[in-house]
Amino acid sequence: MGENATTHHTNSANNGANDNQIGFKSRVSVIGSGSWGSVAAKLVAFNTLNLSSFHDEVKMWVFEETLQSGEKLTDAINRTNENVKYLPGIKLGKNVIADPDLDNAVKDANMLVFVTPHQFIDNICKSLVDKVRSDAEAISLIKGMEVKIEGPCLISTYISEQLGINCSVLMGANLANEIAEEKFSEATVGYRNNREIAEQWVQLFTTPYFMVTPVQDVEGVELCGTLKNVVAIAAGFVDGLDMGNNTKAAIIRFGLREMREFCKLLFSSVKDDTFFESCGVADVITTCFGGRNRKVAEAFARNGGKRSFDELEAEMLQGQKLQGVTTVREVYEVLRHRGLLELFPLFATVHEICSGCLPPSAIVIYSEKKNIFPV
Numbered sequence: 620m621g622e623n624a625t626t627h628h629t630n631s632a633n634n635g636a637n638d639n640q641i642g643f644k645s646r647v648s649v650i651g652s653g654s655w656g657s658v659a660a661k662l663v664a665f666n667t668l669n670l671s672s673f674h675d676e677v678k679m680w681v682f683e684e685t686l687q688s689g690e691k692l693t694d695a696i697n698r699t700n701e702n703v704k705y706l707p708g709i710k711l712g713k714n715v716i717a718d719p720d721l722d723n724a725v726k727d728a729n730m731l732v733f734v735t736p737h738q739f740i741d742n743i744c745k746s747l748v749d750k751v752r753s754d755a756e757a758i759s760l761i762k763g764m765e766v767k768i769e770g771p772c773l774i775s776t777y778i779s780e781q782l783g784i785n786c787s788v789l790m791g792a793n794l795a796n797e798i799a800e801e802k803f804s805e806a807t808v809g810y811r812n813n814r815e816i817a818e819q820w821v822q823l824f825t826t827p828y829f830m831v832t833p834v835q836d837v838e839g840v841e842l843c844g845t846l847k848n849v850v851a852i853a854a855g856f857v858d859g860l861d862m863g864n865n866t867k868a869a870i871i872r873f874g875l876r877e878m879r880e881f882c883k884l885l886f887s888s889v890k891d892d893t894f895f896e897s898c899g900v901a902d903v904i905t906t907c908f909g910g911r912n913r914k915v916a917e918a919f920a921r922n923g924g925k926r927s928f929d930e931l932e933a934e935m936l937q938g939q940k941l942q943g944v945t946t947v948r949e950v951y952e953v954l955r956h957r958g959l960l961e962l963f964p965l966f967a968t969v970h971e972i973c974s975g976c977l978p979p980s981a982i983v984i985y986s987e988k989k990n991i992f993p994v
């Protein structure tokens with residue numbers, strides 16, 4: 620494992636050199652414990668118990684907080700086997716061990732699942748430099764991107780570069796609360812060039828109610844997961860304005876088209892077929908109907924843009940985090956830098972509404988007048 624890492628750091632953690640032998644069992648750590656992080660831990664823990672190639676135990680890193688009861692979240696998770704704050708009522712599996720110490724949570728793992736809100740990945744990666752095994756493989760379930768002075772950077776690339784390990788992605792139509800209740804859904808693993816590693820991730824996540832398909836298009840899969848949150852905000856505005864289903868369908872179509880163009884602008888290698896996987900059209904649909912980005916954007920529009928997203932997020936999501944508002948700011952920055960804002964009227968308008976420059980009603984006016992890309 621780790622043969623595809625884009626950079627290689629000298630590593631003070633266990634380098635795993637003696638582990639490539641018969642009988643070696645993979646150890647999995649989940650970095651993040653929000654609603655999706657907790658469901659990811661549940662999926663993985665089901666499989667590590669049942670597959671002989673994995674150690675049973677799954678460590679889950681918890682960003683520590685104190686609950687209203689005074690108990691630490693980590694202690695509550697380990698006592699009840701539930702994430703009482705972010706996924707109450709769902710047993711994670713007895714083999715999930717919550718750990719607030721990031722170094723300790725990752726130190727023995729050779730399979731790292733990154734699943735935090737994307738705004739926190741920078742600090743997490745910085746504190747993990749030289750702490751993870753050099754033979755570790757990572758997968759990112761994070762829907763977002765980093766924009767640096769040099770340009771946009773996918774979270775998977777960022778993880779790879781910071782930690783010197785290969786990083787795949789898993790994205791899809793995956794509302795955490797539904798998968799937590801074991802309702803059927805599917806997801807897409809995006810990988811670079813090592814099919815064997817992709818198969819290991821597929822094996823680790825697949826359950827009877829969670830079907831995972833590998834696709835050799837890491838950029839396409841990840842950008843779909845990232846950009847759909849922008850479309851979801853637009854859909855929320857339409858709902859908040861009571862525009863109806865036809866308008867929402869139009870916004871979804873404009874959004875998908877801009878997603879495709881943006882992906883190809885950044886990476887000409889992105890495949891058209893990727894948009895028909897779970898990470899593409901299916902995720903756009905589920906997020907535009909059932910996601911948190913949509914929900915908060917609806918409230919924003921109903922309030923005429925007078926209450927900020929931050930305020931509404933804090934009030935409506937109890938600690939859960941939106942990705943779309945930050946993402947669209949980053950997307951806007953990329954487009955502005957390249958002088959391409961006019962070609963992406965939906966993305967541009969979503970940002971201008973979120974930042975208070977335009978009213979929510981602008982979502983339809985601007986999108987319909989600047990319907991640019993041929994289908």
Ligand SMILES: NC(=O)c1ccc[n+]([C@@H]2O[C@H](COP(=O)([O-])OP(=O)(O)OC[C@H]3O[C@@H](n4cnc5c(N)ncnc54)[C@H](O)[C@@H]3O)[C@@H](O)[C@H]2O)c1
Binds near residue numbers: 653656795941
């Ligand atoms: N929730 C879903 O349905 C879902 C589904 C698919 C993908 N995702 C993606 O998964 C990623 C993680 O989202 P989630 O839904 O698990 O989280 P969440 O929004 O439910 O919870 C927020 C998390 O952020 C943590 N946090 C708060 N401040 C922090 C800090 N300073 N540093 C580090 N962590 C901090 C909290 O402890 C909590 O674990 C996001 O990129 C999201 O887009 C979410």
Ligand SMILES: O=P(O)(O)OC[C@H](O)CO
Binds near residue numbers: 793909910913
């Ligand atoms: O609740 P949202 O808007 O963060 O979306 C959740 C998932 O990404 C849906 O696949």
